[in-house]
Amino acid sequence: MADIAVIGAGMGGMAAAARLSVAGHRVVVYERADTFGGGVRRYERAGFGFDTGPGLLVLPAVYRDLFVKTGRESLEDRLRLTRLEPVARHHFADGTIVTLPASHGGVRGALDAALGAGTGARWSELLDRARTTWEATRRPLLEEPLSSAPAATGGAGAGQEPRRDPYPAMRRRGLLRRRPPTLAEVAADELRDPRLVALLGSHALAHGLLPERTPASAAVLAYLEQTFGCWYVAGGMRALAQAVYERCTTRGVDFRFGTGVARVRDRDGRAAGLELTDGRTVPADLVVRAGGGPELGADQASGVDGPNRFGDALAEAHPAARAGRSASARFTVLLALRGARPYDTPHRTVVHDARHTVTVLRPDDPLLRPDDAHESVVLSVPVREPVVAPETLAEELLAVVDDAGLGLRERELWRVVRTPADNAAETGTPGGLVPAPALAGGDGAFLRPANRTPLDGLYLAGGWAHPGGGLAHAGMSGALVAGLIVAGDDWRGSS
Incomplete structure (x- = not known):
């Protein structure tokens, strides 16, 4: 049995804490x-409630497995989950509207009906290649830990031969070429219809990724x-x-809420506990850091005394993360409306406009x-x-959706x-950035x-660690x- 300190009560930190406690360890979570x-x-006012973070x-x-592994009560015993049907309605800049059902065949038919014969087939062919990407990368990207910080241009995990990409794409056509194109390039080449291009790009944008700067594997x-x-969770x-x-x-x-952590204590090259922002020290056998931001600097990530041997390595390995290339922030407008929700309104609508x-x-x-x-x-x-x-941008967004x-x-x-800035104040993440998968x-x-x-x-969990951001990835x-x-x-992951 070990005394384990977890820094951060986000979804990744809590997922680690529950599993470690069930394994017999004493776990304390410190949350600023x-x-x-x-x-x-959640934001609540006058009987209205709004998700201010992820909404789906x-x-x-991932969470079903967490509940199975940590107790008898299943996730569905605790919550009501509903799969969206339809999954989304898309309004395109030319006025075309397509409602996408929650099935491959249904999507193909809906695209043909709304965008013209053949569009559904092109979309399906591209997603078939995306399935190959998923099958090739699912285990290393979700089910296996990285053994050390992977270098962006020349170095793999500990014990591995150096190579240019820790998870190189397979050398085939389309998404899996020898030199994989960006998502925007593959969309233009293979989808051709600008509405399909916008549809594919919206999946990257939803995670804060720019299609023209993101690998086609997205x-x-x-x-x-x-x-x-x-899926939507009731409430x-x-x-x-x-x-x-x-x-x-x-x-x-x-x-321990309202308790900030200043640094991880280091003794003889090993994590030995925490120094809290109020000056107190807390001993621990192991530390899990599950909060912070993309830079993962010494004081925020490792807290090691002396030279920034951990933070510098991460900065060298992840210049894209340091620059925010694979992360963005989120701007939201919470609207309380009079009048009943109109019949046949989809849960999610995506409006594609030249502005936003x-x-x-x-x-x-x-x-x-x-x-x-x-x-x-x-x-x-x-x-x-x-x-x-902010108010000007909010007006622009309302204009976009009302024009649709x-x-x-x-x-x-x-x-x-x-x-x-609101997200930064709540989470402590610089700039309010939200990590992408x-x-x-x-x-x-x-x-x-x-x-x-x-x-x-010292271990890392949460969206700023492997395998990246999003509710499912943080839980993993x-x-x-x-x-x-x-x-x-x-350990090399679940079998």
């Missing part, structure tokens, strides 16, 4: 904020959604965070509205620059505008730092860290 969940928050879940199997994001679906994603937190406390995990690609979430959830004569709606766009005029015919402004009771290709620039660090006894990071600690550093 006054609550759990990291960026998975892909790959719910097409796997569209494949995952179409194959495994998008919003905050209910999922609540369920994971309660599973942790049921299993004996101790939480806006995601509109309109859950049919009585828990998020005062009564059936009102509706709660969330508009969101990724942003990569500081927002200097959604008619939200005329029903507005009030709005709350949330900028990246890890991707193959790009010479390793879209990978995240390894779960096991060069400092013995906790599983990987727990596997390394429980089964040993030679």
Whole structure:
């Protein structure tokens, strides 16, 4: 039995804590904020409720596995999950509208009907190649830990031969060429219809990735959604965070909220505990760092005394992460509307416009509205620059969606505008950045730092560690860290 300190009560930190406690360790989670969940928050006012972080879940199997491995009560015993049907409605700049059902065949038919014969086949052919990417990278990108921080241009994990890309693409046509194109290039080459190009690009944009700078392997994001679906948790994603937190406390995990961590203590080249921001020191046999930001500097990531031997290695290995290339921030507008949610309104609408690609979430959830004569709606766009005029941008987003015919402004009771600064204040992440999932290709620039660090006894979890951002990926990071600690550093993932 070990005393384990977890820094951060986000989804990755809690996923690791629950698994480690079940394995017989004493686990204490230190969280600078006054609550759990990291960026998975809820805003409530006058009977309205809004997700202020992620609003949908892909790959719910990650959390089903967490609940199976940590207790008798299943995830569905605790929550009501609903698969979106349809998965989304897309409004394109030329006025075309297509509603995509939650099946491969249905999507193909819907695209042919809305965009013209042959478009569905081109989309399906591209996603078939994305499936090959998924099958080739699923295990190393989700189910196996990285043994050390992978270099972007020349170095693999410990014990591996140096190579240019830790997860090189297979050498075939399309997505898997010898020199893989960007997502934007493969979309233009193979989809040809600008509406299909925008459809594929929207899956990258939803994760804060720019299609013209992102490896073509990002097409796997569209494949995952179409194959495994998008899922909604009744009460919003905050209910999922609540369920994971309660599973942790049921299993004996101790939480210390309002407790910041200044650094990880180092003794003889091994993590030995924490120094808190109030000056106190806490001993620990092992430390799991599950918060922070993309730079992962010495004071924030390792806290090792003396030269920044850990932080410098990560900066060299991940210049893209340091520059925010594979991360963006999120700008959201929370709308309280008068009037009932219109019949046949999809949960998610994506409006493609020359100005912005806006995601509109309109859950049919009585828990998020005062009564059936009102509706709660969330508009969101990724942003990569500081927002200097939030209200102006909010007006632009409303104009975009109303030009597409959604008619939200005329029903507005009030709005709350949330900028990246709000996310930064809640999570402590510099700039309010939100990490994207890890991707193959790009010479390793879209990978995240390894779960096991060069400092013995210090592990990384959460969206800024392998396998990257998103609810499912953060949960998987906790599983990987727990596997390394429980089964040993030679553990190579689930079988």
